[in-house]
Amino acid sequence: MRHYFLSALLFCVPLMSFGDPLPSWNNNEAKKQIIEFVAAVTDPSDPDYVTPAQRIAVFDNDGTLWAEQPVYFQFIFAMDRLANLAKDDPAILSTPALQAAAKGDLDTVLQGGHDALIEVVNVSHSGVTVDEFQADVAEWLDIARHTSTGLPYNQMTYQPMVELLSYLRDEGFKTFIVSGGGLHFMRVFAEDAYGIPPEQVLGTYGETTFDTTNGQPVIAKAPGIAFVDDKEGKPINIERTIGRRPIIAAGNSDGDFAMIEWTTAGDGRRLGILVHHTDAKREWAYDRESPVGKLVEGLEKGPEMGWVLVDMANDWSRIYTGAN
Template sequence: MRFSLSIAVLAVFAGSAMADPLPSWQEGETKSRIIDFVSDVTDPGSDNYVTPSDRIAVFDNDGTLWAEKPVYFQLLYALDRLEEMAAKDPTILSSDVLKAAAAGDMDRVAKSGEEGLLEIVMVSHSGLSVPEFQADVARWIETAKHPTKNIAYTDMTYQPMLELLRYLRDEDFETYLVSGGGIHFMRAFVEAAYGVPPENVIGSAGKTRYEVVDGVPTILKDPGIAFIDDKAGKPIGIDSKIGKRPIFIGGNSDGDFEMLEWATAGNGPSLGLIVHHTDGEREWAYDRDSHVGKLVRGLDEADERGWLLVDMAEDWKRVWSGTGN
């Protein structure tokens, strides 16, 4: 009886060990490289063993963990909030780009470039305390639908990447978000969406100030940009927040190039991963000519730098976390 029980226990442990940590990834070189890397750095007998305290994994958000078309989802939130604000006080529409945004004229908004987009974000994201702003983002996330897919934004997270985050944490990696998106915007939903705690978010930051409001100490969001966590800002943000080079780095665009370059240039093992949007049927196919998520240099240099280029159409069995495809 004791022998039979031992066999049963061993069978359970063997089944757990053999369970596929990445079931939504197709079998092949891409999946094998990820698993081989994680197995190597977590094996105490390996020359590439990395102690748990140094197992740092960082991921971009837009286009890496969830979709980013037709524009970044934070901009869609900004447009909805600007419309609500203008309904209460039309005088806030003090420029042509703000008027175009409130009217839903995306062509004029797009032509305004980065400067126009920043103006929209600065106006729509200010005038609230941080808790008020994050509560408003959480409300929007729960109720808003994507303009063309007509599904919830949180259903447009990538199931294969959720599995990757979970797999890394199961192997004692600490996972962080390092995104050009706003830090307060992301902190409103990242724990529920990705299992990443709010304190593990590194993002762009608007100006804030401290004030006692009606006897309550408060952090208020003001117009203006304090830090842009994109391109060269990403390694600076990682260094300031974490103080260590990550060993697993995930991105999808040239906005992530410097983060990948810096993190994989250190001594010791590392794996850089780029999500390449090749699936025009289930998602969108884009890279070099896209107005968001442009991928040129990363595409050209991935092989020579040893970065793993994930072909969404070929490497993923399913795309979305919430729709089953």
């Protein structure tokens, strides 16, 4: 009998490991809190049970689902696309900011502040149909490589967060991206990278036009920003587009604070998650002083509001999907 018990125990150990829904998360408090929350809201006998229709989870993208240093990847795409456009029409480089961007001189562009960034995005993201723009994004993702890691940008997604998205969907959640990134840019890769279809991607979007070209109706991207999906814009866009207050919200910067605050202020049990970039060895370490992904308010107020603060260096055994 004793030998049978030991054999059964040894047999169960690998099965228990195999059944871990978050294998790239170390067995620390963050993982425990997430699993306990999901178990409670999906158990019909638990007082915190939430029906499947109300199991909405929203995630920022830049710095939460994939990396964002030294600058948002979409802006790197914008500079690369601008350089290609200038080969055919050098006259588009009409300002110092555009000239610097076409040379890949990020420091000079950043010195120009918000106006310089918008200028680069307007020129590189307009005058083309949505379909043509997204084809260019797909081609760029196939060939572009990050200068520090050497990885394709769409392999710099965070494996622990990809696992979390899958785990939630397995438990009846509907997962959304709610990010400051461009709507048409993110929709190109979100389904392959995260399992999130285009209709569940919310982001910043520019002006668009509807017209008929060669007898075919087309939607084209025009200069100008129509809506910025950042800070207070995130909960506004969730309410406007999804129509339900989420019960889980995850981000990594103060740009996500309003979304997480609004989510966790709802009735019933709620979960806020902040990814804290603490891993200078495997990724980057930054928060309060960073021009990209700045995190101050979340660090100061998040813990006292009961949010899960994920320490990347300590809580994740693996960072990127494209590298161990």
